[in-house]
Amino acid sequence: MFSHKSQASSSSKYTVTYNLNGGEGSIAAGTEYSLIRYQISGTVPAKQGSEFLGWAKAADASSAEFAPGAFISLSANITLCAVWKTTVVVPPEPPVDPPKPPCSKDVNGDGKIDVNDLIFIRNIIFGKIEMTADINADINGDGKVDVLDLIEIRNAIFNKD
Numbered sequence: 001m002f003s004h005k006s007q008a009s010s011s012s013k014y015t016v017t018y019n020l021n022g023g024e025g026s027i028a029a030g031t032e033y034s035l036i037r038y039q040i041s042g043t044v045p046a047k048q049g050s051e052f053l054g055w056a057k058a059a060d061a062s063s064a065e066f067a068p069g070a071f072i073s074l075s076a077n078i079t080l081c082a083v084w085k086t087t088v089v090v091p092p093e094p095p096v097d098p099p100k101p102p103c104s105k106d107v108n109g110d111g112k113i114d115v116n117d118l119i120f121i122r123n124i125i126f127g128k129i130e131m132t133a134d135i136n137a138d139i140n141g142d143g144k145v146d147v148l149d150l151i152e153i154r155n156a157i158f159n160k161d
């Protein structure tokens, strides 16, 4: 029920509380009689990475209804909620390349890395074994099977970690 206020009506005292909505610090609640205009706190709250737009009655408001220091008439207890606009845009995580599957140096697929893999890859290099998609002989991943891959395997055999 909203009746026109008149001087004859008894004035009630109402409370204004401030919800900083994630802002730092706090602003003390204020009280004022309904017949006297209440001045909203002039304190401008701060929130890291955000710009204070003003106050609104709804906590999830995206635009402000009242500026700091503005006068409002109270007809009920109200909570003023800080309205924030995010100013710091957190960059999205750079896409992470999926890790390459470990390039098995077990070229001939017998479960161990030994001289037979060296022979196997040498046979590929010399064309004695036909390179197929199933054969993972490009150890260093440079797109071709050559002596560098042979060296990789040799190092794997003789310089085991």
Ligand SMILES: [Ca+2]
Pocket (backbone or CB within 6 Å): 105, 106, 107, 108, 109, 110, 111, 112, 113, 114, 116, 117
């Ligand atoms: Ca092997």
Ligand SMILES: [Ca+2]
Pocket (backbone or CB within 6 Å): 137, 138, 139, 140, 141, 142, 143, 144, 145, 146, 148, 149
């Ligand atoms: Ca290679």
